[in-house]
Amino acid sequence: MMAHGSPEGCLESELTCPICLHLLLDPVTLPCAHSFCLVCLETPERDNTSGFDQALCCPVCGQEHLSPESLPRNIKLKQIVENYKASSISGELQSSAEDKLINDRPSPEDADVCKSTDSGKSSLVETETNERRSRLNPVITSLQEKLALVDDLASKEKAREAAVKAAHADLRKDVSSVLEEIAELVKTYSTTALKLLEAELRPREDAVGKRVRMLSDLQKPLRSAGLQVDALMDEMDDACFIDGVRDVENQVSSLTLEPLQDSSSDLELSSSLKKVCEKIEHQNTQLRLGLGSTQRALRVVLNPSEVTFDPDTIHPNLVLSEDLKTVSFSAAKQPYPARSRRFSSFFQALSSQSFVRGEHLWEFQAEGCAWVLAVCYGELPRSGSGSGLESSAGSWCLMYCDNLLRAYEKGKDTPLRRTPSLKRMEIRLSFSTGTLAFYSVSDVSGDKTHLHTFKVRFTQPVYLAVRMMSGQPKAHITVN
Template sequence: MNGARCCGAPSGSSRVCFNKANIHPRYLTLSVIRRKRAGIMAHGSPDGCLESELSCPICLHLLLDPVTLPCAHSFCLVCLETPERDKSSGHDQVLCCPVCGQEHLSPESLPRNIKLKQIVETYRANNISCELQPRAEDEIINDQTSTEDTDVCKSTDSGKSSLLETETSESSLNPVISSLQEKLVVVDDLVNKEKAIEAVVKATHADLRKDVSGVLEEMAELVKTYSTTALKLLEAELRPREDAVGKRVRMLTDLQKQLRAAELQVNTLKDETDDACCIEVSSVTLDPLQDSSSGQELSSSLKEVCEKIEKQNTQLRLGLGSSQRALRVVLNPSEVTFDPDTIHPNLLLSEDLKTVSFSAAKQPYPAGSQRFSSFFQALSSQSFVRGEHLWDFRAEGCAWVVAVCYGDLPRSGSGSGLESSAGSWCLMYCENLLRAYERGKDTPLRRTPSLKRMEIRLSFSTGSLVFYSVSDVSGDKTHLHTFKVSFTQPVYLAVRMMSGQPKAHITVH
């Protein structure tokens, strides 16, 4: 067998050996090659050593579809398949291991080393450069081969080697390409989502800028109107005085001219009798000098102007307060203030419109169709149709009802109570008992000696209205009740004071 290492084959089988006739010239210098590769890898990185262990001893490249022989040596499947093998014969093929020479069955009958294949593919995916760049060790090995053997290799195996290298390169890039494509799909999806979010944010911010600009322009118009009105009031008082003073100046100027004319006449009529001179001088009168106004009159008139401007100040404060509340509503969609036009006459409203207090004396509020008259109730100025809202409720010195309700709640009669309305969802705390009312139907919840503070959460996305009690000491929250409801109209926040005491008050933030 021309130097091939092999033993006797079993009867009825053919033996395939690797000799000079069918082996690549580099295979014949296997021991030299392995020593050189080991020397190169020893001076290189740990990855180089690992690459050496994962390389086929025949083709010296990373294993492709590896097969492990019973002698524990692993090779590329394509490297074990030789042209001399007669696949059409009915006899079993016998293969001599190119490393140790032991005889084995043909590679077609051997199982593939799946684990080794996965290890090689993982290494190849993490070290792409090892497949894309020329190998220095291959150049060293090629220098050791003879010119004659190289010519034989070129004439017999050039097509096969080129195909193998192409398949190996493509196989090594496929996992990387797949990984990049998967990541690109994820990134494309994220980009599209972020662009959609960006469009929503820009649209929301544009609306917010428009609303805030409108409120600020309204405030600027209020200040401008106040300034214009104050100047008109002042001008209305000062202009007549200036006109009167100008008139007196003109009168005195005319008198001055008359006196100078009389003086000239006296000087030119020296030969006239004294009686004639007296007649000429007496014709000049000084009555206009008695019409001068006093500084006290000016001070009195300016006081009247100040009082009129003070009335304008009140209107300005009311207007600016309304604009500021509108600005808070724009910047904080959960902003709540009580509507002065709905508050019962026995309730007082704080300056910030967030607290109602009991008053034994009825307040002189203007009558209106929106004002509650049968119960001590107040309705919020704001209505809510979307979003998530959170309010802090505090009550002192009274039994109370707090509700979320529709705006068409009656304003008088027995049906105007928050707990009685069909369009109301509320909690009532009276005589240490907490009750829930939904569309006029009550549900006893629990007895509690004190309930002064609650947290109210309204969510349109989940269709829920949730109440929590909040401890004044620890701040811990305890769930009280949840209403599940799909609102069909804008809803308002409303409160009712059930008992009147001098210091009783309810505040909502």
């Protein structure tokens, strides 16, 4: 054994089991941070014949822990012990050989006699030591390489774990914000509906309550007059009797029931409730609009590639579907509100969502029309000849018209190919690689064919945009 004052001795002490006082064998580490051989913790006294886990008491600090069978093995500590054993064996062999050579060194007078013998022994020991070292060196190297690899992987996974947790925390926060908005919409709807109902019911209840109070006020003098009449029945003095009768008559004549007649009826109440129903139905419309907006916001949070068309940008000859994903041609102009963002010269529509990062994939389908499909900046002209998607300097698009496919970048066109039909497309936008790629999709097999890729580094948020180049009754464009 090495001296404890030396570095090797200190290391050996740290790697020694406190129970058996030997180097750790298949070590396990308790939650209190003390390590022991697994076999030393599995003593006969701890045999569990009852079928229940028994507490394990640490031999060093006395803390109680789970049974050793449920404790994880300390693989890293085991590797350190094995490496130490390997280096110790090599060092002990070399030290033993050197001590043997020193102790067995012949005296000067026997030097000549023993020279050849010592030389042979020294050579044999050195050979054995080299053989052991050469046998252990690959094992030690392999262990060290694997330990370094595991350490590196563990470090990367910890960093990835932190990134995932941070991203999930942001996602939970965004989803909670949208759900709180939905709850607030429902709460506002409920409060408003109850107020409308209360506004019709409360006056009727107040009127009935007022009549009850007035009748209650009449009951008191009438009962008092009744008591006076009972008393007059026993009155023997004629003058007192006459005065008493006159007093009761005055009291009764002063009471009137005309104001107590109920002017309201069940028919009037029914009419009032119908008005409440109409007002609540108006609130239903507002609630549906609000919930639709928040649900789309939730989809955007959960799906960063979610895309819908902005109702305030579509041309008046385009009709937007309820899910805001399809625009259809209409021969009659729609009475849309006037908006500065609405296209007025071309049958175009812009997405509600903008994109600044990430990887995105969309599907595009057109029926009954020539079309333009683009990714563009938001500061696009809304009227005039320069408002066409293919004309803008901040637009990257494909145009399919008269069986010819063209690519446009910053207003400059590049003819690509002729094709008799092109209805389904796939668009892939990658901010990391700075690419915008277009693929055609077969209606029959679903196979995809690369059409064109733009290489561009966007400097602003970009939107998805479409243009319907010809107006036909059943023409429509859908983006998912």
